Each structure stands twice: as C-alpha cells, then as structure tokens.
Amino acid sequence: MGLLSPPGSAAAASVAGQVLAGEASSYTQVELQARSNLLVNDNGYHLPPGSQFNSITPVINDAGQVAFRVQLVPDQVDPSAYHPGLWHGGHGDGGIVYTGPTDALADTDVSINASGDVAFTLSSGGTDNSLYRYDASTRTATRVGTSPVLPNSYRDPQIATAGDIGFQANFGGGRALAAYRGGAGVVYASDKTLDPGSPYTYIYTPSYNSAGQFAAKVATSDDYVTKVELRLFNADGSSKRILANQATDPASPYKAFNNSFAFNDAGTVAVIATRVDNKRVLVRSDGTTTTELVVADPQATVRDFEYFRPAINNAGQVAFRAVDAQGQAIYVSDDDSLVRVVGKADMVETDLGVGQIGQHDSSSVFGGAPSINSHGDVVFTAALHPKGNNQVEWGTGVFVAYAARSAPPYTLAINVGGGEYVDAAGQKWEADHPYSAGGWGYVADKKAKAESTQKDIAGTPDAALFQSRLTKFSSYRIDDLPAGTYAIDLGFAEFQQNVKLGSRVFSVRIGDQVVLKDHDVAVEVGGLAADQQQVVVEHRGGALVLEFSGDRTDPILNALRISTVTSR
Numbered sequence: 289m290g291l292l293s294p295p296g297s298a299a300a301a302s303v304a305g306q307v308l309a310g311e312a313s314s315y316t317q318v319e320l321q322a323r324s325n326l327l328v329n330d331n332g333y334h335l336p337p338g339s340q341f342n343s344i345t346p347v348i349n350d351a352g353q354v355a356f357r358v359q360l361v362p363d364q365v366d367p368s369a370y371h372p373g374l375w376h377g378g379h380g381d382g383g384i385v386y387t388g389p390t391d392a393l394a395d396t397d398v399s400i401n402a403s404g405d406v407a408f409t410l411s412s413g414g415t416d417n418s419l420y421r422y423d424a425s426t427r428t429a430t431r432v433g434t435s436p437v438l439p440n441s442y443r444d445p446q447i448a449t450a451g452d453i454g455f456q457a458n459f460g461g462g463r464a465l466a467a468y469r470g471g472a473g474v475v476y477a478s479d480k481t482l483d484p485g486s487p488y489t490y491i492y493t494p495s496y497n498s499a500g501q502f503a504a505k506v507a508t509s510d511d512y513v514t515k516v517e518l519r520l521f522n523a524d525g526s527s528k529r530i531l532a533n534q535a536t537d538p539a540s541p542y543k544a545f546n547n548s549f550a551f552n553d554a555g556t557v558a559v560i561a562t563r564v565d566n567k568r569v570l571v572r573s574d575g576t577t578t579t580e581l582v583v584a585d586p587q588a589t590v591r592d593f594e595y596f597r598p599a600i601n602n603a604g605q606v607a608f609r610a611v612d613a614q615g616q617a618i619y620v621s622d623d624d625s626l627v628r629v630v631g632k633a634d635m636v637e638t639d640l641g642v643g644q645i646g647q648h649d650s651s652s653v654f655g656g657a658p659s660i661n662s663h664g665d666v667v668f669t670a671a672l673h674p675k676g677n678n679q680v681e682w683g684t685g686v687f688v689a690y691a692a693r694s695a696p697p698y699t700l701a702i703n704v705g706g707g708e709y710v711d712a713a714g715q716k717w718e719a720d721h722p723y724s725a726g727g728w729g730y731v732a733d734k735k736a737k738a739e740s741t742q743k744d745i746a747g748t749p750d751a752a753l754f755q756s757r758l759t760k761f762s763s764y765r766i767d768d769l770p771a772g773t774y775a776i777d778l779g780f781a782e783f784q785q786n787v788k789l790g791s792r793v794f795s796v797r798i799g800d801q802v803v804l805k806d807h808d809v810a811v812e813v814g815g816l817a818a819d820q821q822q823v824v825v826e827h828r829g830g831a832l833v834l835e836f837s838g839d840r841t842d843p844i845l846n847a848l849r850i851s852t853v854t855s856r
C-alpha cells in the first residue's frame with residue numbers, strides 16, 4: 289500500500305495510549321434523558337417544573353428514541369391542576385409531547401416502535417380506560433378504536449413496527465389477548481370466563497411482537513397457579529407451548545414462572561423461573577432451545593433477581609434487575625457474557641453535576657423495569673443524590689446506558705492535493721476536496737493551495753501518491769466516524785532535494801492530544817523522499833478532526849488514510 293506498517297502492528301499500537309488511554313468498557317456512556325424532582329428541591333430536567341413520574345418502565349427503540357409516561361404534569365394556567373403526559377425524545381433531549389385531560393390517569397406503561405410511534409392508555413380514574421397512539425411523524429396523538437373488540441380496559445399495549453397494537457383486553461372478570469390490526473380489533477385467545485371452551489383458566493400479562501404474535505403465561509388449573517405454561521399465540525388461533533412447569537409437564541425442571549416476562553420478534557421469551565431445586569434462574573427459550581443464562585446464588589455475582597420483568601432484544605440479549613454484592617443493579621446477559629450495566633452507588637453525570645445512584649433510606653434505587661434495544665442500549669430509571677451525600681434528594685432520572693459498538697471495517701484513503709489514484713497494493717485513494725457537512729475534506733481559513741511535482745520521490749513504491757500535496761489549510765475533518773480504534777497514516781514529502789533543516793516545522797493535533805509535535809520532514813527523510821507516519825487513536829464516535837499548525841511556514845500533507853484496527 290506504500291504507507292507504513294499495517295494497522296495493528298506493534299509499532300502502531302505503542303502510540304495509542306498517547307491519544308486516549310484505557311480500553312472501552314461494555315457500557316461506555318450513561319446519559320441522562322430527563323429528571324423529575326419535588327419543586328421544593330429543584331425544577332427537574334427536560335420536564336415542566338413540578339412534573340412527577342414514579343415506578344415507570346421507560347422504553348427505547350433501535351434509533352435511541354425513548355418514551356415513558358409521566359403521571360403528573362402541571363397545568364400551564366392552573367399549577368394546582370395536573371395532567372397525565374407522554375415524554376418522547378432521546379440522545380439526551382426531549383420533553384412532553386402530549387398531555388391528557390386533568391381528570392385522566394396514565395395508568396399503564398407505554399411502548400415504542402422502530403418509527404418512534406408510541407402506544408399508551410388513559411383512564412378516567414376508574415377501571416375503564418382508552419387506547420391511544422402517538423404518531424412521531426405528525427407529533428399528534430389519537431384515540432384508537434378497536435371495534436368489534438371493545439373491552440372495559442386495555443392493559444400493556446405494545447405497538448409493532450407496522451403500527452398494529454397488541455394488548456390484554458379485560459372484560460369484567462374475563463381476559464383476552466387481542467390486537468388492533470388492519471383497522472379493527474382481533475381476538476387471539478380468551479380465558480374460560482369469556483369462552484367456556486378455552487383451556488385457560490387465567491391469562492397473565494402478555495407480550496406482543498412485530499411478527500404479530502403474542503406470548504403469555506396461562507393457567508390451566510382452577511386455582512390459577514398449580515398448572516401454568518408460557519405459550520406463543522398466532523393471529524390464526526394456533527398456539528404452541530414454549531415452557532411449562534412440572535405440574536403441567538413432569539419432564540420440566542421448573543415449578544414456577546414470574547407472571548411477566550419478555551418476548552422478542554423471533555418468538556423467544558426471557559423469564560425468571562424457579563427450578564424444582566428452588567434455585568431462581570433467568571431462562572431464555574423459543575420452545576425448542578432453552579438456555580439458563582443466569583442462576584441466582586448468594587455466593588455468585590447475581591445473588592437474587594428482583595420481581596420485575598426482564599427485557600429481551602432481537603439479538604437475544606436480556607436485561608434484568610438483580611441484587612449483587614453492592615446492592616440493586618441492572619445486568620445484561622447473553623450466551624457468552626454477564627455484564628453489570630449500572631447499580632447502587634454508581635456515579636453518573638447529571639444536569640446538576642456528578643450524581644450518585646441511591647436513596648436517602650432503604651427504598652429501591654430503581655423504578656420499574658429496564659428496556660433494551662437491538663444495539664444493547666439499556667434505558668432505566670434511578671433515584672439520585674449528590675456524590676457522597678444521600679440526604680439531599682435529586683429526584684429520579686431516566687437514563688440510557690449505551691453499549692459499546694464495534695466499528696465495522698472502515699478505510700478512507702485520500703490522495704491529498706491530487707486526483708483519484710490506485711496504489712501498488714490495489715488500494716484506491718480518493719481525489720481530494722474541501723469539507724462539506726456530513727462528509728469529509730480539508731478546511732482552510734483562506735484558500736488552500738494544491739502543489740505537485742514531476743520529480744521522483746524515493747522511499748515508496750507509490751511515488752505518484754507523494755507527488756501532490758496540499759498547503760495553506762488548517763485541518764481535515766471526517767464526520768460521522770463510528771467509535772472504534774483507528775490507524776491514521778500521514779504521508780509527507782518536500783519537493784526540493786536540498787531542503788534546509790528547520791525550514792518547515794509543524795504539529796498535528798487530534799482532539800486534545802498532539803500526535804505529531806514539531807515535525808520536520810527534512811530531518812526525518814530529507815528532500816524528495818516519502819516521510820510516512822502512523823498514529824493509532826481510540827475514537828469515541830462522531831467527527832474526527834486532524835488540526836495542522838506550523839511555526840514558520842504552512843504545514844503540508846501528501847497522503848491521508850484512516851482505517852479500522854482489527855487487532856492490537
């Protein structure tokens with residue numbers, strides 16, 4: 289390729305610590321989305337002052353959009369009156385996008401789909417409620433009519449990618465699994481109270497996926513608890529067993545399951561189960577393959593599970609609330625790993641400064657269940673106080689813990705000051721151009737100057753790559769570069785044979801680190817020779833900017849390549 293040693297070599301790796309020291313953790317960033325607190329303490333954050341939410345389960349989609357219900361939003365005219373509200377946002381920003389009537393309640397947690405649309409319910413304070421859909425594109429919320437299925441109340445509405453909404457339909461003493469599909473309500477299954485021919489004496493809290501399927505814990509015994517199983521239900525009325533307790537299936541190792549569980553688009557469930565040996569386990573199953581991801585043990589990392597549903601993404605990762613040696617915590621598990629996301633006493637950045645997750649007493653530090661998207665990002669709520677002082681209340685925050693992402697293989701090679709070029713190794717080098725937003729290129733305070741020579745350049749099989757260069761520029765910028773480890777190859781050449789030492793000295797800075805200091809091409813290789821330098825950087829994602837500054841004359845650059853380091 290004509291530029292230096294390959295990325296990942298020992299020589300390249302030795303420079304990495306000079307740019308950003310330390311390896312990335314599994315969860316590299318915890319970001320506050322919103323915070324509520326009592327008005328006597330402060331106004332909160334990204335919420336109208338005085339807003340309150342309690343024991344909610346926020347949700348997140350793959351785009352990082354977050355939604356949750358807010359039980360109390362002060363009226364703008366009469367601060368003694370309150371509305372239920374819907375919060376929508378993400379990436380550290382957002383706010384209330386809808387408020388209901390003052391006599392209504394936000395009685396169930398919300399769900400969000402890939403487009404950012406949200407399903408939620410509002411009640412008038414009694415047992416009845418109504419189903420609503422918030423359209424993220426129009427920023428409007430409308431009531432959803434589910435005729436001919438008209439229950440007394442809707443529970444746990446879950447909106448799919450296509451916009452259909454699955455819910456538990458409650459009719460007095462009976463329950464059904466139903467969905468709003470194709471503009472009408474459809475019943476999947478009912479209990480014995482509604483359908484005497486049904487084998488199910490009770491239907492617990494269900495889950496609905498974007499494949500249009502339900503999963504639900506159902507009882508087949510008259511006492512609702514002795515015989516239970518987890519089943520998958522299709523819109524055509526068919527169903528299959530995923531898991532069953534031993535009273536239902538003598539071959540089962542489980543005697544009980546928690547009432548609520550998680551369900552992904554592949555038809556896989558995640559549930560906390562109790563084995564016949566009384567061990568509590570986190571189980572993932574699609575009905576064919578069952579895996580015990582975590583076994584709680586007083587001597588193990590996870591000492592116990594808390595009684596909140598887990599969450600599962602389409603990659604099979606499961607987020608759950610647990611108790612470890614430090615107290616309450618949130619973990620993510622899959623086939624190969626168990627990762628602590630966040631827990632009691634952890635430090636987090638907030639709008640008030642560095643805070644600590646915790647309570648002033650023995651109350652729970654987390655509210656509701658966590659949710660997880662397909663990237664592994666986890667959204668959760670946590671109580672806050674200032675670092676080291678739990679007697680000052682900072683209220684409750686909604687946070688997103690972002691999973692570290694592995695950058696896909698990436699190479700950008702630029703023939704600086706020249707046109708498109710293919711080197712001796714077959715590497716294509718792009719023609720140089722000025723920077724434009726969202727792309728890459730050079731930035732110049734005045735007019736950049738491209739220079740070239742026909743003289744031979746020694747020390748490289750790709751002399752043509754070093755026969756063009758740019759000067760009178762200030763930086764190169766590459767937008768939207770994914771987080772990861774990158775090798776940055778820099779090529780320089782002086783176009784005179786007898787160039788004077790010290791006549792051109794310049795430095796290169798990336799972020800707050802100088803990666804080449806007082807660099808003199810003449811000192812390194814002399815004139816008419818290829819000076820090839822490489823640095824390795826840990827990039828946190830976003831724009832990568834290389835700043836050039838000279839002491840006496842303008843810096844030069846002949847070649848620039850940025851490529852992923854796959855091994856170090």
